[in-house]
Amino acid sequence: MTKTVTDVVCPFCGTLCDDLEVVVSDDGKQLTEVYNACVIGTEKFLHSQAKDRVTRPRLRQEDGSWKEISYDDAAEYTAQMLAKAKKPLMYGWSSTNCEAQSVGHEIAEMVGACVDNTAAVCHGTTLIAVQDIGIPSCTLGEIKNRADRILFWGCNPAHAHPRHMSRYSIYPRGFFTGKGQKSRKMIVVDPRVTDTAKLADVHLQVEQGRDYELLNAIRVALNNEWLPDVVAGIPAQKIREVADICKSGRFGIIFFGMGVTQTLSKNHNIDEAIALTKHLNEFTKFSIMPMRGHYNVTGSGEVLAWQFGFPYSVDLSRGFARYNPGDTSTIDLLARGEVDAMFTLGSDPGAHFPISCVKQIAKLPSVCIDPHQTPTSGVSKLHVPVAFCGVEVGGNAYRMDNVPIDMRKVVDPPAGMLTDEEFLIKVRDRVKQLKGAA
């Protein structure tokens, strides 16, 4: 016999779908089928059932081989490393729950660490722009119920957030959008003809790296002022057409992704996109929302903000919180060789950072806490496998629109495995002893 767990929350992307159904064996130990999830989400659940999964911490030996150690020894190693370091870096936090983040922050406060999440290489530029100019936004249900103008700028939800369009933005029939897709105009801005772009009513195939100019040109068009014949590879006529589509809507939204946050002009692109949104509010109602990647990168920013006052790249090494991206941000800290220990949890910098930074991680005392074997675990001295968050343990996570959703546990982790939070509590208690804090 099997049983079906309903309303399961998917711990993959920032869309944080919460309508999954998962079939598990009667004893709650095996997960057999996943319904309603996208192909990536399904894999995330099924992957937890892999037979070759690492289930105990492993310490790298002199000869490069791994030696299995106990969780207690792993906690001891981690606590010693963090307590001895002058300026450790505690990076990741985006693929774990808020409970674990909170315990991690306590440790960071005691050891004077730099704490950073994946926004550092993702939507950190968005956060800088928000600090410049603010952000008019809304929840995803507002899009579903009201929005008739949808812009996807530098993002490709068809592949990166596969259920975004069907759950929230393009297809659903909401309260004031009874005709679903037919009641919406979809505009995609992307230099490539992506699968998202193929669905659009209008595709602006912007010249690569010219997003700022195009955003600015739309604002000019809103005011009906002079434009050159072509801006950023788009004819002026087309730009005016898009401006008119936006103006004539009742409720519009710009979704944007890495295509604008991490290309030429970075945070300035987002400044301009937010200025455009604000500008459009003089004519109709408009919002803007970053397409956050990891399922709980938003949560990491939230917890950091209410505990320390800043959403990412927080440096606690001086005994109080500092925030200065470029100075306190992970890539820069690693590139300058400023940190003397590397702690990674809930992210895979080994796969995404510049090679010089990955080499730096390999040189440092390092711990990687991750259920998977990853390029980061490959270059770290200690790999601590943990239960899959959102599959084998619940906990709070924040969706891309900042809505908190409590994840569900659907199966037991393999016998004897700890969760992120349980392991961090061991480390915290040991660090407390080492630091002699009352």
Add this chain to the structure above:
Amino acid sequence: MAEYIIKNGHVFDPLQGIKGDKADVAIKDGKIVKDNQVSSKAKTIDAKGKTVMAGAIEIHAHIAGPKVNIGRIYRPEDKLFTYTPKKGNIRMAGGTSIPTTFKTGYEYAKMGYTTAMEAAMPPLFSRHVHEEIRDTPIIDEGAFPVFGNNWFVMEYLKNNEIENTSAYCAWLLRATKGYAIKLVNPGGTEAWAWGLNCLSVNDPVPYFDITPAEIIKGLIEANEYLGLPHSIHIHPNNLGNPGNYTTTLDTLKLAEGYKAKNKFGRDQVMHLTHTQFHSYGGDNWANFESKSKEIMDYVNKTKNITIDTGNVTLDETTTMTADGPFEHHLTELNHLKWANVDVELETAAGVVPYIYSPDIKVCAIQWAIGLELALMAKDASRCFITTDHPNAGPFTRYPRVIKWLMSAKAREAQIKAFKNSDKVIAATHIAGMDREISLYELAQMTRAGPAKSLGLASMCGGLKPGMDADVVVYDFSPDKPVANPDQIEAAFSRAAHVFKSGVEVVTNGEVVNNGNKRTIWVNAKVKENPQVMRDIQEKFLKYYSVSQANYEALGHHFIPNPYAIEVDASQ
């Protein structure tokens, strides 16, 4: 638990009518007891020449939740030069108008506040609010979910279905672990979803075909049907605009004819919040003037209303409110950065930084209005001091507001310091007012009054044996004349001793213990109502972006130490 006896202090306790008499206050097992009930081991606190009061109660502040946190996220500058490092068990803390959660708890405690209410919880974000409340040490907290623009409420009230509205309110209070029924710009925030607003109580809400007046009256009726501890708590329409006092009076008049029905000793049926922002005359910024008198004349003669002031403190701050259209209006005025969140089926919120400069006439008039309201109050137990933190100023400025209220000399000095002093005097009543609030009245405005209004009078806000031992000793002697008004501010900034539920949390103005904070919420029972349950199910299936099963704030992570107040309206 440790026992304490606080000896020889001047006790001010409106609940028992004690007006500064020398008396002892004894604490045992977290409660106040008669002074012969503690053993000889009780630790003695010498309060000779000092003022003793119950812990103060914050009735309206924005201290936890999504809009507070977007403020923290988008204002790194608010942290500059404010950080204090970790010390033992006391966490590092920083921020000014939007302090970190730790700092929020510590700063309230240092001033002698032991209970605080988060004034606007968007129901969909209740988990976020509760996570922040959990991380705010020492003080007991509750949160008011917002109902004034809720689709269920508007649909039921359009047909005047009070019983269904009540059943829905009870369900939402339970799902969000909320404390009271809050209304923010009723109808206007729903209109804002289309970029519109409702500026009077009779403006129809787009599509829903209901007026703010109908929403307000309906929710008063639902509130009294349920018999909740607090009344409806309203931020009326037309906030912040010249000439808005007529809208405020129209709103207050809606409470006429209603009588409080509850078992908590509450008398009012409407609490009007941050009244300062709603007491403006004139029709533009040039002839902007105080209408505090018109408002207070009405409030003074109307017993079923309580208000709080919303005092402007003349600081740089961060405004935040569920009044979405107002924040858009404000960013168009001051051109500072604007954050906005529209929340599906429920509400919206906006955030804009603001600088209340003493050099700007309008800001100075706002400052005067806030003080006038309190100084014109005939019944100090129906008018409470707030800064609508952080909207009119940070809560850490309460001691300064107290100084202005207790000293005409301090007010005079401030009026003289305004750049447009003459214009300010001409547009307000403040210059001619010589009333000085007494310590007894202060205790009414910050302790007994808010406790009664919130329906918590049997638990806190007083020093009667049996109540929670929330006790404060201020280093302030009521016997000696105050030579310099700054002494008042200094004394109320850093209490000599603060006890929270019998635990000494502050000694000599420093936090010494993280306390044992509780989350207070209201569990209202109603008759089974299949129609409302079906409506809820349908809305989740069709219009919400989360499933109903994932909506409720449940579990230890969110509310580690709950204190539920039970209400039974099922009969």
